[in-house]
Amino acid sequence: MKQENITAWALDELSEEEKAQIEALLKDDAETQALASHTKDFCQFLTAELGTDSLTLNADQRERLEKADLQLLESSAEPPPTQAKPQPSWWRRHALVNLSAAAAVVLGTTVLIRQQMEQEQITEGQVMSYVQPGGEELRKQDATAVDDEMLLSRAAPVPMEAPKPASPQTESDQRRDITLGFAKNEAFSDSYTGSTEGSKDSPALRPQSQNMTDLAAAAAPAKPASPPPPPPVAAALGDSSMMATLSGSGTVSGRMSMSAGAASTEMMQRVGAGQLGNDDLETNGRLSPPVVGLLFGNRRDTETYTAITENRLTDVLREPLSTFSIDVDTASYANVRRFLNQNTRPPRDAVRVEELINYFPTDEDGPAANAKEPFAVKVEMAASPWQPAHRLARIAIKGKQIGKDRQPSNLVFLVDVSGSMGEPNKLPLVQQSLRMLAEQLGENDRVSMVTYAGGTQVVLASTSGQQKAEIMAAIDRLNSGGSTHGSAGIRLAYEQAVAGFIKGGVNRVILCSDGDFNVGISDPTELETFITEKARSGVFLSVLGYGQGNLHDRTMETLADKGNGNYAYIDSLSEARKVLVEQMNGTLVTIAKDVKIQVEFNPAIIRSYRLIGYENRLLAKEDFNDDTKDAGEIGAGHSVTALYELVPANLPPGTEPRPAVDALKYQPTAPAAEPAAPAGDAAGEALTVKLRYKEPEGSTSQLIEVPVKDDDRALDQAGQEFQFTAAVAGFGLLLRESSYAGTLTWEQVRQRALAGKGSDPLGYRGEFIQLIEKARGLSR
Template sequence: MRNKNIIMLLIGGLILTGCGQEPDDKENPQHQSTTSTDQQARAAQQAATKVAEQRAAAAKAAADAKAKALVQQEAQQYSDKQALQGRLQEAPTYERAAKAKATHISNPGTARYQQFDDNPVKQVAQNPLATFSLDVDTGSYANVRRFLNHGQLPPPDAVRVEEMVNYFPSDWVINDKSNNKELVPASKPVPFVMRHELAPAPWNEQRTLLKVDILAKDLKSEALPASNLVFLIDTSGSMYSDERLPLIQSSLKLLVKKLRDQDNISIVTYAGDSRIALPSTSGNHKDEINAAIDSLNARGSTNGGAGLEMAYQQAAKGFIKGGVNRILLATDGDFNVGIDDPKSIELMVKKQRESGVTLSTLGVGGDNYNEAMMVRIADVGNGNYSYIDTLSEAQKVLNSEMHQTLVTVAKDVKAQIEFNPAWVTEYRQIGYEKRQLQAEDFNNDNVDAGDIGAGKHITLLFELTLNGQKASIDKLRYAPDQKSAKSDKAKELAWLKIRWKYPQGKESQLVEFPLLPTTNAPSEDMYFRAAVAAYGQKLRGSEYLNNTSWQQIKQWARQAKGQDSQGYRAEFIRLTELAEGLDNLQN
């Protein structure tokens, strides 16, 4: 019994002992917490390491891609450079032209323009006569347009206001007596009619604007004389770019369309040497003529003198008595080999015009453009100067106005206006600065002057100070009394005389017109051409505009735009807006 109790006590103690013991981690909660924190730290470290490794891999991949791209770019640049060097080695004469083509905007600093000053205000009491040559070119307008379209204001000497004003076609014909604008029909042998009108000068309320229109008689297509034309084309390296030789080629094809069977054409080219690209060919072989034009390529230097001599030889071979015998010189004006002295070229052209061969010039390009040479050669050659900046301009000059460009109805044309001091105190001629003549030159048939083509319309503009308006110059103390004009002439504002020769004539003819004060309402044409005159004067920085703004000029042009069937006036308004923007940027 006693042993049984002892056994029971031992078993109970063991049970109590087992119930009182717990595992070690439950007995030490602090140890449990430390272990968990270490595990979390290790996990975070592993995650951070993984992110860093991923970022490093991405950065390496990006760097490798960039390095690969740079290697490819350098390889391409090297390839391009090698190709360019190869091309230049194959065609060294094109290097200068390629550089010019890369410069989109021409540098006016390398072009050559003849310097001139604006016509001054003159007192009628002291200088009653305005004498000048009636030569009408339009090249300045197109050249100025090129500058503006290329984002540049033109050099002042590139702007000739009379060429701006006379650029725009007129719908006036000789039998048109509409609006009763003092139309004065000439007698039958005289190839002109004249009209004039007056209006307040839009830029100065103290001035009156006088516009004189002179219209040469036109000829019907079937009445046009046969033509012997020589295209003298500059194919030197400087003519390589698209706006030079390729434009000339397209332009000449427009003229070819107008050729008739009785017309003959030949093509002479000049570069380092000269050659006949097409001997004299009848106008009914248009495919042959166009193929010769397409075959032209730019190369070499510019031996203009030799080309000119060969062109005159071709003109002499195909000379048509009583017809149109004319050379059309198409170039950027850069004569740099051969007869490059302007005086020598002028003497050659002057000598040849006496034989009946005239010369017109077609200018292209901008960089190194020698406009002074182009204008002078055309003047001496009794021809026209035109500038071709677009194919549309070529269409105007060589197609729609071809008879005005090629067919002369009067040569050595001079004008002289005598202002009546009973009406006019002062006058200023707008434009024609390079056409001024001495008063005694008017009656001297040996003095060369301009030629006028069939159907050509000429506008003259004078800014007048009438008696009663505020004058710019003080009245002369000892001037004759302004009221002393004879009573039978007192109603005349001025007197216009025109002297000219017939195309085959040697002696000059004379026609005279009175310019009377008029109270008729000014025409739209009057106001539009006044706006164009203001545009040209503002581009030149004229002192006579009294701070006239571009906005005002645009407004005048818009109000007088008229029907504008050909869009020339709308284009003018756009050019005025361009000039305004460029002027604002510059100033």
């Protein structure tokens, strides 16, 4: 028996049927039974010890931490006294509890220090001076061409003992001019190129490219054995955390890359799209060798999300029709998971409920083999878990599977290799993702690759999918550096796709980026127009988002929506495998485009309704029959689900929702019209679901119509898929702190998810149940 099954049993994460199966197996295996018993005891211990823990500081803890941090930031040059190490006997008995408490303190301290740094603003465009003990003051220098949005802030200097020179130095030897030139602040790479004037103690640097860790050794004289390094000389730079060490004498001129480093005495935080201009930043000063310079910048979070205003309850008599475009994007779920795994609540606008729901493949049947429609439609109604007197209507669409015999494909990998993509969870993860996709390609597939940064280039001409060595070599050669000329890259990628167009095949551009387009087309409206025009050529677009801190989710979503494609966020290698391997056909092969849904509600049965999610996919009712209006696409095997919350017309007295507008006092109000009696065979129908779609290369839409009756089913009587969908929707409502969450609790969400978990062969639903626990802990 697998250890994860035992753990799930011990944590009570299994359905009743699964629990019974596990317990039956345990009866026949004494050794496994003992292991399971110990596991359950340990889980109960954890629950008891950590059940009341919270990451939230109380008022007393916060006050003490703030005082401690302020003392640290304002400390003098005297090092803090060493305190006696406490005896660890209590720690041995309560290791787990102490570890949790320590983590909470570290988290709180980090946040408070960062807030303190941001509060102390310094004159814009200025690099601060620093006085070395035993040395001379570095002159203040102005950074030229600094963007208006640049802010400088300062932390207290870290006191260090000044070094003593190994031997007397001349004026020229002691003086050092450092010029750091950056075409853009994103233009950091992994190497340094430059030259120095040699001296008797410091050999000249030859023009070369070398790792930053070797830079100090190349420029420095022999180090004294005992003195510690001198105070850091700090220059405020850039968009990312960075550190460099310099030592020796002479004049260095060139481009220097940065690697992750520790906090320094000077900080600059980049706000919005601010950048460090196109000119050089010069720091000139008299330094006693050996000298260490720290260059450090602290990235400010610049992630952007489209603002979401939740759909409201709408009166059926006033608006009997609800119309929207389907959405197969799943990026929001992976992004939310990233936040929760980092013990952070996601921003409200990062939580798009429909994308949370559509992340999970459903165990439902697609269309029959001989069906002319490319997907099957199923509608189910049951009670709402957060408003028991209300009803939920679940509309589920399941696309047909196409098997392994898919059409030939013409794929263009469009890869952002700008400086902002240099982090481990960006370009390196992109390379791993594309390698996995390339492994799935065959003789009927062709792939090319375009990169963009400050400029664009074709790094792989159209190549057969069988030539994997060439494809892998091109992927391996990718490296980051430069600004982000996204529009030029998109234009070149579409040119490549059109040049290799396969009639009747899959023609698609796959964009891999963090969405930080700062050269060329950057405005979402311009992007919409450009991508919409290109989509008419028959080349569709898949967008894969990477990274954190400056993820431009709004831009990525816009590109995918207007490019007749889908948007996924890749936060891990396992997510890349899900999108590009397990669901490859759904990602690449479109079976229906411009799919719209229109629901008509019967006012005799339904008083009001609310569409949950899809806020940025709403359409006018006239758009449903207008074949010129763009809508969403469905890929092979895709599952698409929509939920409506419904207020019945026959609610018991006193339970009716508050009217949207109070009755007028000074003039008569026309009485509300009585709903007309449903005609003929429509009697008893609560609603009718209509869908329109086009074939992938068609221009005329087809209509599907599904009438629905409410059989007054209780929530516990609903199917597994209904219950799991309700759990995911409730999860999103609680994360968004929605006013429509009603009486819902995290425990109710968990129980509903367990009831709807099913067989879960890929483990996605089990992972979701774990995320519920993380979200609950962060909500205390």
